[in-house]
Amino acid sequence: MVAMQDRRGFIAAMMASAGAAGAFTPAIARALEIPADRRTGTLMDVAHVVILTQENRAFDHYFGTMRGVRGFGDRFAIPAPALPTAPDRTVLVQPNEDPDAEPALIAPFRLDTGVDFRLYRPLGTPHGFADSQAAWDNGRMGAWPRHKQNQAMAHFARADLPFQFVLAEAFTLCDAYHCALHTSTNPNRLYIWTGTHDPLGKAGGPAINNGYDTLDADPRSHGGYLWATYPERLMQAGIGFQIYQDMADNFTDNPLVGFQTYRRAHGATAAAQALLARRTMTTRTLDDLKEDVLAGRLPQVSWIIADAAASEHPSVSTPLQGADYTARVLDALTADPAVWARTVLLVNFDENDGLFDHVPRPRRRPRPRAG
Numbered sequence: 001m002v003a004m005q006d007r008r009g010f011i012a013a014m015m016a017s018a019g020a021a022g023a024f025t026p027a028i029a030r031a032l033e034i035p036a037d038r039r040t041g042t043l044m045d046v047a048h049v050v051i052l053t054q055e056n057r058a059f060d061h062y063f064g065t066m067r068g069v070r071g072f073g074d075r076f077a078i079p080a081p082a083l084p085t086a087p088d089r090t091v092l093v094q095p096n097e098d099p100d101a102e103p104a105l106i107a108p109f110r111l112d113t114g115v116d117f118r119l120y121r122p123l124g125t126p127h128g129f130a131d132s133q134a135a136w137d138n139g140r141m142g143a144w145p146r147h148k149q150n151q152a153m154a155h156f157a158r159a160d161l162p163f164q165f166v167l168a169e170a171f172t173l174c175d176a177y178h179c180a181l182h183t184s185t186n187p188n189r190l191y192i193w194t195g196t197h198d199p200l201g202k203a204g205g206p207a208i209n210n211g212y213d214t215l216d217a218d219p220r221s222h223g224g225y226l227w228a229t230y231p232e233r234l235m236q237a238g239i240g241f242q243i244y245q246d247m248a249d250n251f252t253d254n255p256l257v258g259f260q261t262y263r264r265a266h267g268a269t270a271a272a273q274a275l276l277a278r279r280t281m282t283t284r285t286l287d288d289l290k291e292d293v294l295a296g297r298l299p300q301v302s303w304i305i306a307d308a309a310a311s312e313h314p315s316v317s318t319p320l321q322g323a324d325y326t327a328r329v330l331d332a333l334t335a336d337p338a339v340w341a342r343t344v345l346l347v348n349f350d351e352n353d354g355l356f357d358h359v360p361r362p363r364r365r366p367r368p369r370a371g
Helices: 007-016 026-033 059-063 129-139 144-148 162-170 185-193 230-236 260-265 271-280 286-294 319-333
Strands: 048-054 241-244 301-304 343-349
Touching: 026 162, 026 319, 048 185, 048 319, 059 162, 129 144, 162 319, 230 241, 230 271, 241 271, 241 286, 260 271, 286 301, 286 319, 319 343
Parallel strands: 048 301, 048 343, 241 301
Antiparallel strands: none
16 A cells, blocks of 8 residues: 655645646745745744735635535535425525525526636625624524625636635645624624624624724724733733734724724834834835845734735735735745745635625524523
8 A cells, every 4th residue: 555645745746747837826836845844743843923814705705616625515514494495405505685586596606707807806795794694694594695695605616716726725725714703804803813802892892893993993982992912912922923014005904903002002102012013003015024034034923914906805806816915925935945934824814705605603602691
């Protein structure tokens, strides 16, 4: 019996075969060719964690057709509430948003960009708190288009997303990765930077909309959120960090601007506040990221926020622009192979924009009421 190769060895061998390398972009090929600096075989080998969070795409929307994932071929898709015309349906069969329109039932359908290139930029879908909670329906998800519109069932395939598919196959794709909340961007990004949205309202929350997404926004007139954030905890622990972004165009995707601590730090001269602001509220581009890698200054923890055009957000961006931006991130991080060899890059999406994913996110059981 021949021992199985590890994935890196298999892909490297495939790339060496005639014509195979043409399937890989240079950025992915370079990232894959640099071996990990394995010293202990534990997390202690990781010197840098970099988190790139993009905008508003669901797992099925990008990867539902990919082999080996829990996608549209799922044999155990959850049952959906019966309809007169589909008594035994699963959530992969949804009623039309217009009950009088044809077809009455809608399955996931492809946006074939080979037929119409404009399909790379589909319309966005509703993704506020009320419509998102209604579509989720405590995990039943039986009338998704009624709350999210029919285009929520649209998806891409390998031919439409060559970069994303090659990246997923070259490295690791998580197919049980869900946004924290069925709602809009800022509440979900708060989990990236703080781990919570203050559901009990003890520190200015709960955050369920994008109300505090700029420095001057104060919809509740309480001055901003008060709970502790990861950058503050990292600074207290003496761990370096940096947000790479363009403050003139980060698509209002830095939720730290909604916190009183960061509002006070912005423009402050006190050393600690100035340091916090410099690491989280200033412009540091991908060129700066590359310079930091080459100079040995890449911090232990980094977050990357794209501009609007590169964000992958439906209507204002495309998967192609997101692929280009991700490739630039890879180019920056691999500029020094020794740095990349000890770096973990996490690429995720803040929320689903209302785009359909047939797998309901996990939820904790409600606490019993007292009395």
